[in-house]
Amino acid sequence: MPKIITVAARKGGVGKTTLAYELAYLLDAPLVDLEFDDGSATRIWGYRHEARTRAPLLDAIERGTVPRVLKGHRKPDLVPCHPDFQLNQPDADSMATILETWAEQWGRDFVVVDTHGGGSPSGDGAIAAASHVIVPVPLRTKDLNATESMVREMPDFPLILAPSMVPRVPPAAEIQRIRNIIKDTPVTVARPIPYVRGIETRKKRIALTSEQPIPKAYTAFADALHALADSLKGENL
């Protein structure tokens, strides 16, 4: 069975899309974009719904078909999102079933799903369908609080907390807090994903981990993403 990897969090702006984009590329997985706002993976990828008459995600859901995956060159293959998805998204159970069907039909080892920042019914469905839910967690009090509630409310979900935008010297107290959050739960913690200066103004559409040679400023970030992808492939989480 293909593995569905959903990237989700209780808070916005935590690094979900950045992580989902790179991870889908490294896993050679279709990226299903369920984020209907700007700043989505669809935009980074270079897909402009304004220039299209069809909306692959909406059309497939409406017709009960399997959407064609757009081929990415040095970036992930993509099922792009559309602004109308916000008001036309399925409920959680339907979305979960839809994703499972698509994953089976595509026949790839992995499918990666990016979700909307504020939470959404479709995002809840993607969480329900997931083999693993990756939760980026910046080591800031509010993000840690939100993550703590998420772990408390979903103790039986296959969550992987991924410390996000972590400074070169990780703050010891916050790292300890993550350990406390997962104590006595099956939730795991991924290797910290470093903060990368300049990533927010990067204009390139290609995955950062596809750059050859990889700029020195990106190597620690790329190493962490490779480690996460490898652990998902090897299941040695």
Ligand SMILES: Nc1ncnc2c1ncn2[C@@H]1O[C@H](COP(=O)(O)OP(=O)(O)OP(=O)(O)O)[C@@H](O)[C@H]1O
């Ligand atoms: N490792 C990182 N280092 C530095 N900046 C980062 C890192 N990861 C993401 N960012 C930046 O932080 C901002 C938010 O990242 P991103 O869009 O991936 O988060 P998100 O959780 O998907 O947000 P939203 O909730 O709006 O969907 C972006 O400007 C992005 O470039």
Ligand SMILES: [Mg+2]
């Ligand atoms: Mg996002």
